[in-house]
Amino acid sequence: MKRPVRLEPGQKLVLTANRLLDGRTVWWGADGTWDLHIGRASLLDAEDADAVLARVVAEAQRDGVVGVYDTAVQAAVPPEPVTVREKIRAHGPTVHPEFAVETDQ
Amino acid sequence: MSLPVGHYQYDRIDRDFLQARIAEFEGQVQRRLDGTLSEDEFKPLRLMNGLYLQLHAYMLRVAIPYGILDSRQLRRLGEIARRYDRDYGHFTTRQNIQFNWIRLEDTPAILRELAEVDMHAIQTSGNCIRNVTADEYAGAAADELVDPRVHAEILRQWSTLHPEFTFLPRKFKIAISGSPNDRVAARFHDIGILARPGEDGAPVFRIFVGGGLGRTPIIGEELFDSVREEHLLATLEAIVRVYNAHGRRDNIYKARIKILVQAIGVEAYREAVEAELAQMNLERYRLTPEAVAAIRSRFAVPLLEAPADADAVLAEQRRADPIFDRWVRSNTHVHRDPGHIIATISLKPAGGIPGDATSAQIGRLADLADAYSFGEIRITHLQNVVLGHVRKDRLRDLWLGLAEVGLAEANIGLIGDIVACPGLDYCALANARSIPIAQKLGARFADTALQAEIGALRINISGCINACGHHHAGHIGLLGVDKRGEEFFQLTVGGRAENGAAIGTILGAALPEDETVDAIARLVDCYLGRREGGETFLDTLTRLGHEPFREAAYETV
Ligand code: HEM
Ligand code: SF4
Numbered sequence: 001m002k003r004p005v006r007l008e009p010g011q012k013l014v015l016t017a018n019r020l021l022d023g024r025t026v027w028w029g030a031d032g033t034w035d036l037h038i039g040r041a042s043l044l045d046a047e048d049a050d051a052v053l054a055r056v057v058a059e060a061q062r063d064g065v066v067g068v069y070d071t072a073v074q075a076a077v078p079p080e081p082v083t084v085r086e087k088i089r090a091h092g093p094t095v096h097p098e099f100a101v102e103t104d105q
Numbered sequence: 106m107s108l109p110v111g112h113y114q115y116d117r118i119d120r121d122f123l124q125a126r127i128a129e130f131e132g133q134v135q136r137r138l139d140g141t142l143s144e145d146e147f148k149p150l151r152l153m154n155g156l157y158l159q160l161h162a163y164m165l166r167v168a169i170p171y172g173i174l175d176s177r178q179l180r181r182l183g184e185i186a187r188r189y190d191r192d193y194g195h196f197t198t199r200q201n202i203q204f205n206w207i208r209l210e211d212t213p214a215i216l217r218e219l220a221e222v223d224m225h226a227i228q229t230s231g232n233c234i235r236n237v238t239a240d241e242y243a244g245a246a247a248d249e250l251v252d253p254r255v256h257a258e259i260l261r262q263w264s265t266l267h268p269e270f271t272f273l274p275r276k277f278k279i280a281i282s283g284s285p286n287d288r289v290a291a292r293f294h295d296i297g298i299l300a301r302p303g304e305d306g307a308p309v310f311r312i313f314v315g316g317g318l319g320r321t322p323i324i325g326e327e328l329f330d331s332v333r334e335e336h337l338l339a340t341l342e343a344i345v346r347v348y349n350a351h352g353r354r355d356n357i358y359k360a361r362i363k364i365l366v367q368a369i370g371v372e373a374y375r376e377a378v379e380a381e382l383a384q385m386n387l388e389r390y391r392l393t394p395e396a397v398a399a400i401r402s403r404f405a406v407p408l409l410e411a412p413a414d415a416d417a418v419l420a421e422q423r424r425a426d427p428i429f430d431r432w433v434r435s436n437t438h439v440h441r442d443p444g445h446i447i448a449t450i451s452l453k454p455a456g457g458i459p460g461d462a463t464s465a466q467i468g469r470l471a472d473l474a475d476a477y478s479f480g481e482i483r484i485t486h487l488q489n490v491v492l493g494h495v496r497k498d499r500l501r502d503l504w505l506g507l508a509e510v511g512l513a514e515a516n517i518g519l520i521g522d523i524v525a526c527p528g529l530d531y532c533a534l535a536n537a538r539s540i541p542i543a544q545k546l547g548a549r550f551a552d553t554a555l556q557a558e559i560g561a562l563r564i565n566i567s568g569c570i571n572a573c574g575h576h577h578a579g580h581i582g583l584l585g586v587d588k589r590g591e592e593f594f595q596l597t598v599g600g601r602a603e604n605g606a607a608i609g610t611i612l613g614a615a616l617p618e619d620e621t622v623d624a625i626a627r628l629v630d631c632y633l634g635r636r637e638g639g640e641t642f643l644d645t646l647t648r649l650g651h652e653p654f655r656e657a658a659y660e661t662v
Contacts, residue, residue, distance in 0.1 A: 020209065022210070
């Protein structure tokens with residue numbers, strides 16, 4: 001169910017998934033590892049994303065993640081997801097600040 | 106061994122089955138972790154055991170049959186929250202509890218801990234007959250005609266692992282009540298059952314089918330007025346068989362029984378059920394008085410003894426303490442025994458998260474249940490907790506104990522008693538967050554005197570069209586929608602789940618999140634300004650129609 005990606009100026013794509021063992025939200029980094037912090041996510045151009053996504057999906061079982069997909073972010077430091085849903089995935093439930101994923105950089 | 110008050114005592118068959126099921130699931134988890142099972146293969150298996158994958162973690166939904174727990178079970182839920190989750194649990198509108206931060210690898214251990222206290226997470230998900238819900242005042246309320254728990258238990262046994270009904274077209278929800286005052290939203294269920302005494306003393310059952318919320322809200326229609334007890338199971342079996350055979354499987358949005366009933370009409374549905382009954386072996390499904398008595402004997406009956414002056418003691422305490430009096434007025438219900446009273450404990454503190462309770466609160470509730478209500482606790486379909494049999498002269502002590510853990514909010518049935526689904530803070534299907542808007546509304550109307558002044562007014566909030574927060578059935582309903590990545594809320598008014606069930610009417614275009622609380626405050630002001638005599642919000646709405654409320658909601662200053 002792949003929708004065509006339309007990025008606004010200043011936006012990039014990142015890959016995200018949930019960890020198989022504990023379900024936590026993770027972001028794909030350039031070194032091929034999955035990290036809890038979106039700050040370490042690798043920023044992809046729309047043209048490259050499909051190929052990288054296919055490769056990462058193929059390795060999902062080995063890497064211990066499920067449900068890999070891409071999502072748009074503002075390409076800042078740290079990158080900030082565009083949708084409310086992905087912001088909440090990146091930072092934790094808004095109603096429990098104590099559970100926020102700390103943004104240590 | 107003494108029997109639990111309020112729910113059925115498991116026997117060896119139940120316990121052996123749970124152990125076998127956990128061992129099976131543990132093997133499935135192992136095979137998932139080592140890659141033998143793919144996620145696509147594993148997902149339906151974990152869902153059959155109540156395990157969802159949400160935005161931040163796995164979510165485990167634990168069944169609470171007909172919403173009744175004993176203190177040992179509740180205490181265990183608190184321990185699980187502390188040990189395996191983040192120190193809290195969420196009570197839901199289906200009388201279940203959900204844990205939001207579960208690890209897949211811990212799940213078999215959690216299921217073992219649940220099984221030790223005769224609990225599980227089976228049939229809390231998937232296209233099967235889900236946990237049967239029942240009146241939260243069952244066996245206690247003065248207005249009750251028939252205690253629905255015995256039949257709820259019979260339905261639990263009938264529907265658990267029913268081989269024919271494991272892969273229905275879609276999920277299937279049944280609710281049962283034995284009171285003329287519908288406290289289970291009978292007409293918003295796939296099957297709603299209202300029990301009353303029959304002429305020969307055995308109960309008879311009025312059965313509604315095809316109710317539901319979600320994308321297509323529909324009020325259930327009466328299929329049968331008076332099903333005799335001996336034919337209850339045969340009738341239900343036939344109803345579900347007709348659905349299983351003819352319900353749509355090609356389109357998930359058209360798969361619920363409500364769509365089938367609408368498509369063919371309730372008369373045709375009744376004929377199909379009667380045709381099915383005519384060719385069934387009714388003997389096999391006959392519910393004999395002996396079978397019912399055998400189930401009943403596995404429920405303990407509370408010994409309701411109270412001093413003769415219990416009522417007078419309570420009356421005096423209410424006179425002496427207006428704050429206590431206000432809580433008694435909103436949070437209690439008349440018990441069938443004059444020396445006792447039913448206490449509803451609000452899980453809706455002003456500005457808090459509806460339905461959430463910390464491990465400490467859960468543990469304390471278990472202690473208070475032991476001290477004041479025969480160790481029995483009920484979860485309500487409005488995300489609150491009930492102690493069913495409290496001695497009137499001890500009610501104030503209970504209230505003081507509740508206050509120590511922040512559970513003495515006096516708002517049951519009032520505007521602060523908000524029902525909200527998990528929404529976008531947790532739920533993978535959500536369009537908008539339900540909890541923050543509930544918190545803002547709770548804070549806006551925090552004043553308990555103001556709440557009492559406003560009177561009966563129910564707000565229900567869902568984060569998407571699936572309607573887990575029953576927004577269509579709220580006197581004021583809020584539905585979260587996504588407009589270009591922003592959270593908006595659509596307002597409905599006039600819904601109700603109790604007697605005279607109705608689906609709320611949409612007031613107009615959805616409002617941005619930050620304008621929604623003010624719009625609701627204007628709705629409430631409109632009602633307060635125009636009500637006459639002792640009118641409730643719904644009374645005034647019925648008299649005036651929607652227009653004044655629409656104008657108030659969309660008025661811009
Ligand atoms: C957080 C994860 C949840 C998910 C993924 C979820 C999913 C869904 C879905 C897909 C539906 C629509 C079904 C249909 O119309 O065919 C639904 C309806 C419903 N859910 Fe949930 N839900 C969740 C949480 C809850 C909670 C916390 C409750 C409270 C117990 C709940 C109670 C209900 C109710 C009462 C309905 C309406 C039943 C009806 O349509 O007749 N759900 N849910
Ligand atoms: S109504 Fe929607 S957002 Fe709320 S819990 Fe149900 S599926 Fe999730």
